[in-house]
Amino acid sequence: MTDPSPPPDPAEEQLALLPAPARVREVVRRTKPPQERTPDPVAEVDPVARVLVDVPLAHLDRPFDYAVPAPLAASAQPGVRVKVRFAGQDVDGFVLERAATTTHTGRLQPLRRVVSAEPVLLPEVAALTGDVAARYAGTRSDVLRLAVPARHASVEKEPPREAAPVPDAPEPRAWSAYAGGADLVAGLAAAESPRAVWTVLPGDDGAALLADAAVATAASGRGALVCVPDRRDLDRLDAALTARLGAGGHVVLAADAGPAKRYRAFLAVSRGAVPIVVGTRAAAFAPVRDLGLVAIWDDGDDLHDEPRAPYPHAREVLLLRAQATGCAAVLASHARSVEAEYLLRTGWAREVAAPRETVRERIAVDVAGADPLAESRDPGARTRLPSQALRLLREAVADGPVLVQAPRVGYATRLVCERCFTSATCTVCRGPLRQRGPGRPLECAWCATAAPGWRCEECGHAGLRAPVLGDARTAEEIGRALPGVAVRQSSSGERVLDQVSSAPAVVVATPGAEPPAEGGYAAVLLLDTWLLLGRADLRATEEAVRRWANAAALVRPASEGGRVMAVGDPAHPGLQALVRWDPGGLARREIDERHSAHLPPASRVATLTGTAADLEQGLAALELPPGAEVLGPVPVPPPRDSTADVDQERYVLRVPRSGGAALSRALQDLQARRSTRKLPHLRVEVDPAELG
Known part of the structure; x- marks a missing residue:
């Protein structure tokens, strides 16, 4: 064949x-x-x-x-x-x-x-990207996307910007109210590198004082970098520096500036033409020449958290720069984060704060609410707007604007059955029902499906009540209680007022959207304090006090009649700290409690998220440092807009603080081995803002 x-x-x-x-x-x-x-x-x-x-x-x-x-x-x-x-x-x-x-x-x-x-990648910034990648168990490629903006060829061809002149050192008179404040500014002007955690007094313009610190650093021939949470804070700092240096003495770096404008500002910094940079978290990697100062305003604000891998926090990026370069560092805020207090406890930084006598002259806080004796005398003391709060509104609005902080945006943001208190949910997606305004129909907060003729699935009752009210409903209630008084709203994500005049009015604002008032507010009223304190989160009390303090700081000095009232439980440690205006004391208490529970900052934690099979495989290959604990798993709900039907879980890895670097290296090695074998990527977050 x-x-x-x-x-x-x-x-x-x-x-x-x-x-x-x-x-x-x-x-x-x-x-x-x-x-x-x-x-x-x-x-x-x-x-x-x-x-x-x-x-x-x-x-x-x-x-x-x-x-x-x-x-x-x-x-x-x-x-x-x-x-x-x-x-x-x-x-x-x-x-x-x-x-x-x-x-x-x-x-x-x-x-x-x-x-x-x-x-465009200075050696110092190149080294910083490696430090950040190692700190957060990420890759330098991901960090470089955060550090270097996209190229804009036409901007590179423009004539170079003229170098800004060296400014004169400012007079530190405004800092004299703080123990060690004047010495801090003088040290910056003398090319020293102090490190400070600064608690800003109510009524003081934090932007103006930070501008003084930046100008003092530039007067010594060095560069300064200041990060703030959002655009409103950035505009205030920009205006303060322009008033001191004129146009061209500094640059603004922000992600929302547009590609050409941002790249133009970036080049002015990298070429050494401008020594002072201010911006949001995108500016933390700015290539400032001869860096002499890194500063951050309100480091507890979650806007400083980068939502893209490897999820660095602007505060930690700036602290890494200060540690590597030996420059000065200032953490400034009205409240105090646990991380800032930890820097004081370890001796890495020193405290700059006003004496107690000065604090008492500036701020006076009362609490109305869950007082059994008050409730026996006043049946309205248990309501959302107790009689003490209404009295404060009526009296203070005659002297000027009054600020009312309402924690939630909207009208009726959560609805329950009037009879059995069962949550009212959508029959399509099981999302919560809401009412967006008076006379508006019920609808789902997730899928916007209307719910006419709703009845409780448990008892069949058709009546509803709203245990959680938003700022729109709050404004409506105050308008009925104070007829003839102008009521304005400032809500995050919807309509934020930049500033209000000194004319009598009530301003209802959500946290973070409180506009400053000309001459300060006659009074500040903090509603629904239980709502912020009731969050199932490690930072619930710390975050609540931070939001209250930022609102209360807008009031006139107590010596001029300014008053602050919070509606809540006066025995709660958070409200006690607010009444005493002692954010440092609260931060120390939080550190002690977390230390006993082996929680950050006493320990270093990381979360590992993925499918059950991938996590089991990954944990088996993970070489954890001594003393490490593995907690979990817990199911992770998929995003509402996700079409994936694969359930995910999350593990929490915890090590003593001294083992933090070893934990990050172990996670980096795990990701490298999985990448080599082309296995699915696991989501890794080191020291996440939330563990829930």
Whole structure:
């Protein structure tokens, strides 16, 4: 039996289908030996470039060596953007350094091209990206996306900005109310590097005082970097610096500035033309030359948390910079975070605060609410607006504007059965029902499905009540209680007032949206304090006091008649701290409680999130440091807009604080091994803001 004929060659079949002239050309092309391209000669000096490629794979998170062609020798300097060949593709990268030798044993691939000769990644910032990636168990590629904005070619071609003149040191008179305040500013002007946790008095303009600190640092010939939570704080700080330095003495870095404007400001900083940078969390990596001061306003605000991997906090980024460069550091706020108090406890920073006598002159806080004796005399003391609160509103509004803080946005944000108190939920998606205004129909807060004719699934009753009311309903109630008085609203995410006049009015605002008043508020009323304190979160009390303090700080000095009232339980430690205006005491209490429970900052924690199978596989391969604890798993609800039907779980990993760096390294190694084996990515968060 003869062997079967070999199968036809597909390439030959395709060749036979070509027209005769094309077939001849193709045969010639195939038989002609390929011409070897002569590579460009390499640079004579430092012919090796160490490049950090933009590849978000954990096992490739390291520099790679490339040859520097002679034509690119002048432009391929440290910090510039380049294109390189990596895994068969052209990818972006940054030159970290030039070297004379390499440890690579084979032939080095040459740099494809220099995208721009502009050095946008300064050595200090390059080192910082590595520190942040190590701290948060992430990759440098992810951190670089946060640190270096996208290139805008036309902006690079603009004439360089003229260097700002060195300003004169400011007079620290405004800081004299604080013990050690004047010395802090004087030390910055003398090129010293003090580190301070500063509790700002109610009524003081924190933006103006931070501007003094930045100008004092610039007067010493060094740079200053200040981060604030949001655009309103940024506008105030921008105005304060403009008043001191004029236009051009500083730059603003914010993610919402637009690509061209942001890149223009970034280049002014990286080129050393401007020494002072202010911005939101996007500015924490700003390439400030000769950095002398890093400062942050209200570090407890969750807007300082980066929502993108590796989820760094602006405070921690600035502290890493201060530790690496030896520059000054200032954490300023009306309240005090537990992390700031921990810096004082360890001696890393010192406290700057006003004496108790000055505090008593500035602020006076009362609590109305759950007092059994008051309730026996006044049946209205248990209501949401007790008689003491209404009396305060009526009396204070005659002297000027009054601020009312309502914790929730909307009208009736949560509804329950009037008879059995069962939550009213949607029949389609089981989301909570709400009412967006008086006379408006019931609808689901998740899917917006209308719910006409609703009846309780438990008892069949059709009546509803609202245990949680929003700012719109609060404004409506106050308007009925105070006829003839103007009532205005300022709500986060909807309509935020920038400022209000000194005319009599009631301003109902949600936390974070409180507008300052000209001359200060005659009174501040804090409603529904139980709602902020009732959050199932490790930071519930700390966050509640922070929000109350920021609102109360807008009141006039107590010596001028300004009053603050909170409606709640006067025995709660959070309200006691507010009455005494002692945020440091509350932070110390929180640290002691967390230390006994082995919670941050006494320990370092990380969360690991994924499917049950991936987590089981990942934990089996995770090499935890000594003393580590694994807590969980707990189910993680999927996002409401997610279409995935795979359930996820979360583990909490806890180690003593001294083992924090080892835990981050172990998590980085785990992600690298999984990346090498092409296993699904696990979500890792180190020291997350919330553990719930």
